[in-house]
Amino acid sequence: MTHRPILTHTRAQLAEALTKMPGTKALVMTMGALHNGHLQLVREARELADHVIVTIFVNPTQFAPGEDFDAYPRTLEADMDALETVGADLVWAPAPQDVYPTPVTVSIDPGPIARVLEGKTRPTHFAGVALVCSKVVNLVRPDVALYGQKDAQQLAVLRTVFTQLDIPVRVHAVPIVRAEDGVALSSRNQYLSDDERARARALSRSLRRGVEVAEAGAEPAVIVEQCRAVIEAEGGIDVDYIALVDAGTFEILAGTESVPVGEGAGAPTVAADGTRQGRLLIAAKVGTTRLIDNMEVALHAAPCSCSTHAGDLA
Ligand code: AMP
Numbered sequence: 001m002t003h004r005p006i007l008t009h010t011r012a013q014l015a016e017a018l019t020k021m022p023g024t025k026a027l028v029m030t031m032g033a034l035h036n037g038h039l040q041l042v043r044e045a046r047e048l049a050d051h052v053i054v055t056i057f058v059n060p061t062q063f064a065p066g067e068d069f070d071a072y073p074r075t076l077e078a079d080m081d082a083l084e085t086v087g088a089d090l091v092w093a094p095a096p097q098d099v100y101p102t103p104v105t106v107s108i109d110p111g112p113i114a115r116v117l118e119g120k121t122r123p124t125h126f127a128g129v130a131l132v133c134s135k136v137v138n139l140v141r142p143d144v145a146l147y148g149q150k151d152a153q154q155l156a157v158l159r160t161v162f163t164q165l166d167i168p169v170r171v172h173a174v175p176i177v178r179a180e181d182g183v184a185l186s187s188r189n190q191y192l193s194d195d196e197r198a199r200a201r202a203l204s205r206s207l208r209r210g211v212e213v214a215e216a217g218a219e220p221a222v223i224v225e226q227c228r229a230v231i232e233a234e235g236g237i238d239v240d241y242i243a244l245v246d247a248g249t250f251e252i253l254a255g256t257e258s259v260p261v262g263e264g265a266g267a268p269t270v271a272a273d274g275t276r277q278g279r280l281l282i283a284a285k286v287g288t289t290r291l292i293d294n295m296e297v298a299l300h301a302a303p304c305s306c307s308t309h310a311g312d313l314a
Contacts, residue, residue, distance in 0.1 A: 005088040023050030027142035032056040033073035033187035037177040041084045041146045056093040062128030080224040087132040112259040143168040156250035156265045163264025206230035209297040210280040214297040220254030247277035274301030
């Protein structure tokens with residue numbers, strides 16, 4: 001049986017509602033304009049705790065001037081309807097002044113992991129994410145917080161920040177939810193024209209190509225190269241980066257310069273036989289819309305001779 005979640009806006013309302021929720025709590029943080037990817041986080045949260053708390057907040061500190069903070073879709077009523085269908089218990093939809101009541105003079109620098117890939121293009125982004133996530137976790141005090149693999153670097157940054165700041169919360173990662181055509185669900189997909197949406201399919205296609213050549217034994221640089229070739233063949237897509245990282249630690253293996261991995265990002269995925277799990281990541285603009293996507297790839301211990309023939313694969 002589903003029920004309408006309790007809707008709160010101020011900190012006092014949130015605190016009051018939380019006092020009526022004994023037992024374990026799971027936190028799902030969103031910026032709203034909810035789609036099935038967000039709802040999957042809530043469904044998994046239901047399995048992990050007695051109460052599910054969802055936040056809906058377009059966080060100004062993670063947007064740089066010129067990004068889409070003002071244009072970002074805000075659809076609270078529809079979000080509440082969607083959350084009712086998946087059994088969220090409590091929604092906190094604060095205004096910026098409820099989250100940042102005084103001028104913000106404190107910042108969190110998550111370190112080297114926040115300066116590559118997304119962090120290189122959006123230099124202030126992860127400091128804003130780290131700040132809002134730390135504050136909300138401190139206000140809600142959940143047992144577990146769920147984040148999507150769609151934002152894989154965000155997950156690695158938050159694991160690092162929570163570990164190194166001793167913020168006592170378990171982080172649970174949820175796999176990416178995709179549309180039938182393979183496009184990863186994103187609130188920003190609604191910016192795409194029909195043509196652009198069709199072109200956006202090339203992102204997941206390029207990642208699948210990377211997965212295929214990895215399975216055939218390709219080495220990291222070749223995997224990235226083959227992924228890029230699919231995007232170039234499609235045309236009209238402006239690639240920001242394509243990179244391969246260790247799926248556990250986020251150590252960069254190919255596509256861009258490596259950086260030291262901070263404590264907490266995750267456990268290394270290297271198995272006794274030398275194989276490891278990688279994650280192939282892409283960020284690209286389709287029209288004016290910047291999209292990100294990624295997939296897990298199995299990396300073989302030693303490149304086999306077939307890597308040089310990776311281009312022969314369908
Ligand atoms: P956002 O509202 O974009 O900040 O996303 C809120 C949370 O939902 C983040 O943890 C995202 O990683 C997650 N999320 C967004 N899209 C998807 C998706 N397609 N599949 C899984 N998780 C997602």
